[in-house]
Amino acid sequence: MHYIAADFGAGSGRVMVGNLSNGKLSLEEIHRFPNRQIKAGNHFYWDFLSLLQELKTGIELAAKKYKDIAGIGIDTWGVDFGLLDEKGNLLGNPVCYRDGRVVGMMEAAFEKIPKERIYNICGIQFMEFNTIFQLLAMKRSNDPQLTIAKDLLFMPDLFNYFLTGVKKNEYTEASTSSLLDAQTISWSKEIMEALELPQSIFQDIVRPGEWIGTLTNEVCEELNCPPIDVFAVGSHDTASAAAVTYTRSHATAFLSSGTWSLMGLHIEEPILNKEALELNITNEGGIGNKITFLKNITGLWMLQNVVREWEQEGYVTDYADLIEEAAQVKPFLAILDPDDELFAKPKDMRQAIVDYCIRTHQQAPVTKGEFVRVMMESLALKYRDVVKKIERSTGRTIEQLHIVGGGSQNEMLNQFTADATGLPVMAGPVEATAIGNIIVQAIAKKEIADMDEASEIIGNSFSVKKYFPEDTQKWASVKPT
Numbered sequence: 001m002h003y004i005a006a007d008f009g010a011g012s013g014r015v016m017v018g019n020l021s022n023g024k025l026s027l028e029e030i031h032r033f034p035n036r037q038i039k040a041g042n043h044f045y046w047d048f049l050s051l052l053q054e055l056k057t058g059i060e061l062a063a064k065k066y067k068d069i070a071g072i073g074i075d076t077w078g079v080d081f082g083l084l085d086e087k088g089n090l091l092g093n094p095v096c097y098r099d100g101r102v103v104g105m106m107e108a109a110f111e112k113i114p115k116e117r118i119y120n121i122c123g124i125q126f127m128e129f130n131t132i133f134q135l136l137a138m139k140r141s142n143d144p145q146l147t148i149a150k151d152l153l154f155m156p157d158l159f160n161y162f163l164t165g166v167k168k169n170e171y172t173e174a175s176t177s178s179l180l181d182a183q184t185i186s187w188s189k190e191i192m193e194a195l196e197l198p199q200s201i202f203q204d205i206v207r208p209g210e211w212i213g214t215l216t217n218e219v220c221e222e223l224n225c226p227p228i229d230v231f232a233v234g235s236h237d238t239a240s241a242a243a244v245t246y247t248r249s250h251a252t253a254f255l256s257s258g259t260w261s262l263m264g265l266h267i268e269e270p271i272l273n274k275e276a277l278e279l280n281i282t283n284e285g286g287i288g289n290k291i292t293f294l295k296n297i298t299g300l301w302m303l304q305n306v307v308r309e310w311e312q313e314g315y316v317t318d319y320a321d322l323i324e325e326a327a328q329v330k331p332f333l334a335i336l337d338p339d340d341e342l343f344a345k346p347k348d349m350r351q352a353i354v355d356y357c358i359r360t361h362q363q364a365p366v367t368k369g370e371f372v373r374v375m376m377e378s379l380a381l382k383y384r385d386v387v388k389k390i391e392r393s394t395g396r397t398i399e400q401l402h403i404v405g406g407g408s409q410n411e412m413l414n415q416f417t418a419d420a421t422g423l424p425v426m427a428g429p430v431e432a433t434a435i436g437n438i439i440v441q442a443i444a445k446k447e448i449a450d451m452d453e454a455s456e457i458i459g460n461s462f463s464v465k466k467y468f469p470e471d472t473q474k475w476a477s478v479k480p481t
Contacts, residue, residue: 001019001020001068001069001070001442001445001447002017002018002019002062002066002068002069002070003017003018003019003069003070003071003072003073003438003441003442004016004017004030004058004059004062004069004071004072004073004228005017005018005073005075005233005433005434005437005438005441006055006058006059006072006073006074006075006159006437007075007076007237007240007433007434007437008035008051008074008075008076008077008155008156008159008237009035009076009077009237009258009259010035010037010077010259011034011035011036011259011304012032012033012034012035013032013033013034013035013051013054013055014029014030014031014032014033014058014434015029015030015031015032015054015055015057015058015059015061015062016028016029016030016431016434016438017030017062017065017066017069018434018435018438018442020442020447020448020457023456023457023460024457024460024461025435025438025439025457025458025461025462026461027431027434027435027438030058030061030062030065031054031057031058031061031062033051033054033057035047035051037096037098038093042100043095043099043100043101044095044096044098044099045092045093045094045095045096045099046080046093046094046095046096046155047093048082048090048093048094048155048158049093051159052159052162055074055159055163056219056222056223059072059215059223059225059228060223060224060225063223063224063225063226063228064224064225069225069226069228070228070229070441070445070447071228071229071230071231071441071444071445072163072215072228072229072230072231072441073230073231073232073233073235073437073438073440073441074156074159074160074230074233074235074437075156075233075234075235075236075237075239075240075433075437076154076155076156076159076173076235076236076237077097077155077236077237078154078173078176078236078237078238078284079097079129079130079131079134079154079176079177080094080095080096080097080131080134080154080155081094081131081134081152081153081154081155081157081158082094082152082153082155082158083145083146083149083151083152083153083201084149084150084151084152084153084161084167085148085149085150086148086150088151088161090158091145091148091149092145094155094158095134097129097134098129098344098345099129100345101134101137101138101141102128102129102133102134102137103128105128105133105134105136105137105140106126106128106133108136108140109132109133109136109195112194112195113190113191113194113195115277116274116277117190118132118178118191119272119276119277120272120277121181121182121188121190121191122175122177122178122179122180122181122182122188122191122283123182123270123271123272123276123282123283124175124176124177124178124182124282124283124284125280125281125282125295125296126178126280127296130176130177130178131154131176131177131178131179132177132178132179132191132195132197133178135179135195135197136195136197139195139196139197146198149198149201150200150201151167151201151203152169152201152202152203153167153169153203154169154170154173154174154177154235155173156170156173156235156236157169157170157173157203157235160212160213160230160232163213163215163216163219163230164212164213164214164215164216164230165213165216166212166213166230167203168203168204168205168206168212168232169202169203169204169205169206170205170206170207170208170232170233170235170236171185171205171206171207171208171232171285172208172234172235172236172238172239172284172285172286172287173235173236173285174205174285175236175283175284175285176236176284178191179191179192179197179202180205180285182270182272182283182291183270185205185285186205187199187202206232207232208232208233208234208235208239208287208288208440209231209232209233209287209440209441209443209444210231210232210444211229211230211231211232211444212230212231212232213229213230214227214228214229214230215227215228215230231440231441231444233436233437233440233441234285234286234287234436234437234440236284236285237256237433238256238262238284238292238294239284239285239286239287239292239436240287240432240433240434240435240436240437240440241254241256241262241404241405241432241433241436242254242256242262242264242266242286242287242292242294242404242436243286243287243288243436243439243440243451243454244404244429244432244435244436244439244458245266245402245404245432246266246287246288246290246451246454246455247266247455248452249400250265250396251396251397251398251399251400252265252398252399252400252401252402253265253387253390253398253400253401253402254266254292254294254401254402254403254404255383255401255402255403255404255417256403256404256405256432256433257299257300257403257404257405257406257407257408257410257413258299258300258405258406258407259299259300259301259304260296260297260298260299260301261296261297261298261299261300261379261383261407262292262294262295262296262297263294263295263297263383263386263387263390263401264281264282264292264293264294264295264390265292265293265294265390265394265396265398266286266290266291266292266293267290267291267292267293267394268289268290268291269291270283270291270293271283271293271393271394273393275392275393276293276393279295279389279392279393280295281293281294281295281389281390281393282294282295282296287436287440287451288450288451293390293393293394294390295386295389295390297338297339297379297382297383297386298338298339298343298344299338299379299407300379300406300407300410301338301343302336302338302343302349302353302375303372303375303376305346305349306349306350306353306371306372306375307319307322309348309349309350310368319410322368322369322372323372323410323411323412325367325368325369325372326368326369326370326372326373326376326412327369327373327412328369329367329369329370329373330370331373331377331474332377332478333362333363333365333370333373333374334357334360334362334363334364334365334374334378335362335374335377335378335381335478335479335480336353336356336357336374336375336378337356337378337382337480338375338378338379338382339382340356342355342356343356350371353365353371353374353375376410376412376413376416377416377420377478378480379413379416379417380413380416380417380419380420380421380475381420381475381478381480382480383401383417383420383421384420384421384475385480387401387421387423398423399423399424400423400424400425400426401417401418401421401423401424401425401426402425402426402464403417403425403426403427403428404427404428404429404430404432405430405432405433406430408427408428408429408430408432409427409430411427411467414427414465414467415467415470417467418467418468418469418470419469419470419471419472419474419475420475420478421469422469422472422475422476423469424466424467424468424469425466425467425468426464426465426466426467427464427465427466427467428462428463428464428465429458429462429463429464435458435462439451439454439457439458442454
């Protein structure tokens with residue numbers, strides 16, 4: 001049987017087809033397309049209708065090539081959502097999480113309900129773009145969309161709805177909202193009442209592996225395909241990617257590396273203590289009845305923006321050449337905090353880096369190699385800091401780090417991470433999110449028994465590169481500013 005995994009990222013999307021045969025999983029990319037934030041007026045939006053059409057194109061191509069498609073699973077980034085009216089019509093394009101409407105909303109929320117209480121209920125890291133703060137911004141501005149909305153669907157739920165006609169909120173995605181009770185897995189009336197948010201717009205929760213519905217007759221006719229089943233997967237892409245690192249060992253931490261870096265552990269119950277709150281660590285929904293206890297870190301976002309700026313100036317940027325140049329320059333020229341607000345939405349990322357160095361009395365990078373090395377070293381040192389925070393919060397000792405996702409191809413960063421943390425690093429597979437997506441579907445169809453068997457299949461199917469710590473004393477002596 002073949003399975004379709006649609007994986008939407010903040011910069012691009014792709015439709016993959018996976019096939020299980022002889023204890024191995026193979027992947028094939030069927031369709032790839034760009035995704036971008038679009039500014040209209042004073043807000044940044046996602047072009048949902050364009051993305052929906054790209055999804056349909058991918059399904060059509062896959063169904064034309066393979067006649068035994070057993071399921072479709074969709075994953076996206078977290079927190080963002082669309083609203084439907086009473087007739088099921090979409091009330092405008094979803095607003096992007098990087099939009100400025102959320103400024104000041106955290107503080108406004110804490111005036112209504114204590115920060116500690118929100119965390120004790122939901123256990124989610126406080127970031128200004130969490131769904132709770134987006135909705136509060138709409139409420140405080142009397143946004144007419146919220147006034148007339150009948151249903152709220154998170155991004156993957158929205159795609160599922162327009163394929164099947166079924167409205168559900170998937171667990172892993174819903175958990176990113178800061179509105180879902182981490183222990184009861186139900187919507188928190190207490191938080192919604194405190195913030196005067198409408199409770200009726202939220203849907204029943206479905207877990208990864210649950211059947212959502214089949215493609216509607218209209219969709220089947222449009223795409224010239226049979227009525228394929230659509231399943232809830234780890235529809236927050238982090239949950240799907242983290243599932244690939246599943247192990248019975250409590251000593252292996254995962255790191256999903258991309259625009260965002262997400263580092264954490266698989267745990268059985270949420271950790272809602274004061275220390276986890278103070279360290280701002282999140283308890284997101286995971287696959288296989290697990291919690292992904294993790295920290296969000298600004299990942300390759302800085303590098304991606306700097307490369308884009310060079311390209312806009314007409315420079316040809318080859319990542320291999322940039323890494324080679326970075327390897328030749330002086331180490332530890334400057335140390336940045338990737339999570340500093342300067343780097344969140346700058347007009348010019350290189351200038352933001354220079355400004356940070358001036359503010360912290362450090363030498364600023366000038367050459368391409370210096371910029372790249374400063375960013376890579378800073379990220380590795382940030383990972384070291386987060387490893388220590390996770391160990392403190394859980395009481396576990398981390399002995400190994402497993403990096404997956406697109407960033408696992410960055411060999412310089414992988415080695416720096418091993419050096420900075422003093423931990424052996426496993427890197428790969430790159431397509432972790434699609435793999436996790438497909439594995440959940442295969443378990444739902446009983447082609448795979450459970451996550452233990454899935455872990456064995458993944459190990460047999462995809463190569464992993466290992467990195468061992470070097471120069472640990474030199475790295476240990478480096479203290480972030």
